[in-house]
Amino acid sequence: MARSLDGLVLSPVADQAPGQVGTRTRFTYHERDGRIWAEYEGGDIVHGHLVGTRDADTLDFRYVQLKQDGTTSSGHCVSAVTELPDGRVRLDETWEWESLRGSGTSxxxxLTG
Incomplete structure (x- = not known):
């Protein structure tokens, strides 16, 4: 199992669709006893939260966010946690909107430093 996500700051490696999470978005993760949660913001996202569970190297969570244009959206995501050769954590995500149409991967x- 990859190391704990508690206190880690992560960011997407590429931009998603316009108005969504992008390379300027920062996720601050917390983890305790199989529970995970994070706050995120940056780019088109004013404020976002995710909450869910971790089972070994799989995260399963729901997310909700407020965008710069004042709209909100929510969805579901399952992520595989891996450790990169340099020791950093990587999440390979499969997500689906629940409040909008669409799905994808990210x-x-x-982040270091």
């Missing part, structure tokens, strides 16, 4: 990685 990659977020731990």
């Amino acid at each position: 990659v977020v990685e731990e």
